[in-house]
Amino acid sequence: MVQQAIAWQHDLAAARDRAREERKFVLVDLYRPT
Amino acid sequence: MDTVTYPQPAVAEFIGAHFVPVKLNLSDDAEAAQARELVPLWTPTFIITDGRGREVHREIGYLPPEDFLPMLRLAHAKALLATAQAAEAIRVLDAALAQHTQGEYVPQLLYWRGIVGYQAQHDRAQLAEYWGRLQREFPQSTWATRCSFFKPS
Numbered sequence: 001m002v003q004q005a006i007a008w009q010h011d012l013a014a015a016r017d018r019a020r021e022e023r024k025f026v027l028v029d030l031y032r033p034t
Numbered sequence: 035m036d037t038v039t040y041p042q043p044a045v046a047e048f049i050g051a052h053f054v055p056v057k058l059n060l061s062d063d064a065e066a067a068q069a070r071e072l073v074p075l076w077t078p079t080f081i082i083t084d085g086r087g088r089e090v091h092r093e094i095g096y097l098p099p100e101d102f103l104p105m106l107r108l109a110h111a112k113a114l115l116a117t118a119q120a121a122e123a124i125r126v127l128d129a130a131l132a133q134h135t136q137g138e139y140v141p142q143l144l145y146w147r148g149i150v151g152y153q154a155q156h157d158r159a160q161l162a163e164y165w166g167r168l169q170r171e172f173p174q175s176t177w178a179t180r181c182s183f184f185k186p187s
Contacts, residue, residue: 006046008057012068012087019054020085025113027053027106029035030069030079032061 035078035096042099045106052110053082082109090116104130104139111146120154141175144168148181162186 009015012028019026039045049055058065060077072081075094082091091109107130114123127147134140144164151160166186169178 006040006049006055008055010057010059010065012056012058015054015056016083016085016087022054024085025053025090025110026083026085026087027049027055027109028069028072028079028081028083029055029057030060030072030074030077030081031035031057032077033059 035102039097039099039102042103045099045103048103048106053106080105082106082113084113084117088116101138104134104137104143107134108139108143108146111150115150115153120150123150124154141168141172141177144172145177145181 008029009018012026015026015028018024058069060066060069060074071087072079072089078094078096080093080097081089083089090112091105093105097105107126111123111126111130114120114126124147127143127150130143131140131147134143144167148161148164148168151157151164154160161181161184163186165181165184168175168181169184169186172178
């Protein structure tokens, strides 16, 4: 079985556009590299 | 999160099915500029919004998979409720409560299940069922405290 990877985006506006098109919601992870 | 929580297949699958995931590095000037409108106070911060950017849920701090997945289910239900999809929110919360029987988010799932049922059906019995269960099963929870004014019967 192939493990599904999360397709992270790095453009908030584009993610919102896509969420509206696909009738999904937006999950934002704000982070700092450790 | 990248080494423990996100690699979990159930987490990745749930995110892919219901969310467009965005990672913004606050140490990167361009990505930090995008995040400014979200008012980050600490990292990690997880914010769930609808497609217009309207926030429905926020969490601060690391979450292991056993907490992150029920948090996502809760946030998904709140997002559905916020976008006038209460019946679907009920289905999501019922599935979450069937799957998660213990852990930090179960009391909060019960709290919101009562609210969503009440809002969808204008039926006090929904509050009585789920807030009553919350008060009986998790009396020490802060979520039981938040509905402690409510008498189920």
